[in-house]
Amino acid sequence: MIYLCPNLPNHKSHISTMRGGSHTRFHLRLLANLRLDLPADNLTSPTRTGIIMSAFTCQIKTRFNHTDPAGIVFYPRYYEMLNHVIEDWFEDGLHWPFHHISNGKHFAFPMVKLETQFIRPTPLGERLTFALLVTEIGQSSLKLHVTATGEDQTMRIIFYAVMVMAEITDGKDRTTKAVSLPAALQKKARSFLKPDSTNHNR
Numbered sequence: 001m002i003y004l005c006p007n008l009p010n011h012k013s014h015i016s017t018m019r020g021g022s023h024t025r026f027h028l029r030l031l032a033n034l035r036l037d038l039p040a041d042n043l044t045s046p047t048r049t050g051i052i053m054s055a056f057t058c059q060i061k062t063r064f065n066h067t068d069p070a071g072i073v074f075y076p077r078y079y080e081m082l083n084h085v086i087e088d089w090f091e092d093g094l095h096w097p098f099h100h101i102s103n104g105k106h107f108a109f110p111m112v113k114l115e116t117q118f119i120r121p122t123p124l125g126e127r128l129t130f131a132l133l134v135t136e137i138g139q140s141s142l143k144l145h146v147t148a149t150g151e152d153q154t155m156r157i158i159f160y161a162v163m164v165m166a167e168i169t170d171g172k173d174r175t176t177k178a179v180s181l182p183a184a185l186q187k188k189a190r191s192f193l194k195p196d197s198t199n200h201n202r
Contacts, residue, residue, distance in 0.1 A: 072121040113162040133194040140178040
């Protein structure tokens with residue numbers, strides 16, 4: 001199955017089942033020659049021979065505020081888009097919205113590592129399709145692999161991110177320390193594990 005962002009324009013709010021061998025418009029090439037087939041109008045499950053997995057996908061249209069004077073996406077705006085995708089994933093995919101985590105509970109999910117590959121520029125007005133997969137579930141951390149492809153089927157950007165669940169203490173000596181991921185959150189995250197990924201909490 002594949003999880004869709006329900007609150008984005010022109011994006012259907014449903015979960016569709018896999019249709020093996022379907023021809024598609026979008027092709028995402030991930031590590032280890034993994035291919036995600038994502039048609040624009042009715043996204044199907046990413047597949048590899050003998051393997052079914054889940055990806056969280058969002059479509060984001062590039063707008064004027066995203067671009068530089070050359071008319072292409074200004075690179076810091078990609079990080080804002082990434083945060084948009086991750087925030088929607090926590091809310092719609094994991095059912096752990098940021099406001100639920102932080103509101104009165106003193107927990108947060110800071111990003112402690114982020115690597116980026118800029119593949120090709122994206123022009124104003126194009127709609128990007130983001131796909132998020134989990135590559136490792138640690139005691140306190142989640143490693144993510146997020147890609148974005150354009151309407152011409154080409155990869156535009158790849159992110160490798162590590163997020164850690166942290167507890168923030170108030171008072172004079174304010175501290176932040178890593179804490180264990182709740183079992184319910186680990187279970188939800190496993191739904192998005194990429195094949196050949198690591199789950200240290202099985």
